[in-house]
Amino acid sequence: MCRHLGYVGPPVGIGELILRGPHSLYSQSWAPVDMRAGGTINADGFGVAWWRRADVGTEGARDAVTRYRNHAPIWTDPAVAEVLGQLESRSVVAAVRSATVGMPVERCACAPFTDEHWAFSHNGVVPDWRTTLVAVVADLREVCTTATLFDSPAVLLQAEALTDSAALWVLLRGLLGEIDPAGPVTSPADALQLLVATVLRYQPSARLNLLLGNGIQLWGTTCWHALSVLVTDDFAVLSSEPYDADPRWQSVVDHQLVTATPGHCTITALELPATERVRS
Numbered sequence: 001m002c003r004h005l006g007y008v009g010p011p012v013g014i015g016e017l018i019l020r021g022p023h024s025l026y027s028q029s030w031a032p033v034d035m036r037a038g039g040t041i042n043a044d045g046f047g048v049a050w051w052r053r054a055d056v057g058t059e060g061a062r063d064a065v066t067r068y069r070n071h072a073p074i075w076t077d078p079a080v081a082e083v084l085g086q087l088e089s090r091s092v093v094a095a096v097r098s099a100t101v102g103m104p105v106e107r108c109a110c111a112p113f114t115d116e117h118w119a120f121s122h123n124g125v126v127p128d129w130r131t132t133l134v135a136v137v138a139d140l141r142e143v144c145t146t147a148t149l150f151d152s153p154a155v156l157l158q159a160e161a162l163t164d165s166a167a168l169w170v171l172l173r174g175l176l177g178e179i180d181p182a183g184p185v186t187s188p189a190d191a192l193q194l195l196v197a198t199v200l201r202y203q204p205s206a207r208l209n210l211l212l213g214n215g216i217q218l219w220g221t222t223c224w225h226a227l228s229v230l231v232t233d234d235f236a237v238l239s240s241e242p243y244d245a246d247p248r249w250q251s252v253v254d255h256q257l258v259t260a261t262p263g264h265c266t267i268t269a270l271e272l273p274a275t276e277r278v279r280s
């Protein structure tokens, strides 16, 4: 399974964050400790997204995200130290990839997937993703009756790559676009909850560890994989594995939804379909 990392807080060097700690995201690419039978190393590329303005304020959520990705192993790319080391941001979403068997190894399959001010990463797999996600689109059409986006499974053709993760991003992006206090999706947390529950309805063995950021807040789900949280008054980090021995790291149990900003973290149980509850 891939490893991912999200940060919000005072400006950090983007390269420094990726290299931070004895068990940095960088070293998790070749020496992860908790892959849970989802591959061995994360050598199929990497990606980093950050928000351009270093002085994100209350309008931070509107700041555009930008990114760098490479399909090669992260340790082969000097840009991590030489370029990303020169850049600072108040928020970062980064991932190293272990491609699921049968999925392409190419730059556009590497997380983070982005859109305007959102960045997204998926650690996991949706078995039989083409059939599963076609059924999910039909379900979302019933829930989001005003969203024309889900009228046809052809929406999945918008995926940047032929992977489960890229297709999940198309659906999540669509749900984020439906956020409305009066609608079925009132928040990013709602969008994640709805997507996870709907995918699990059709594919109970799907692994859906999702990470979402908008430059001022982070959201994560645990669904058959690890996630740890480090939240202080100054910063918030969500990471597949802790990058250091700081005793404030909190391990998140399975089937949770995490929302984190500096000084604030909520962890709530995902509401899952009945078949999923039986299995868990």
Ligand code: GLN
Pocket (backbone or CB within 6 Å): 001, 002, 003, 038, 039, 097, 098, 099, 100, 103, 109, 122, 123, 124, 125, 126, 163, 164, 165
């Ligand atoms: N299935 C996704 C991919 O192939 C994620 C893989 C993973 O988490 N290891 O990109």
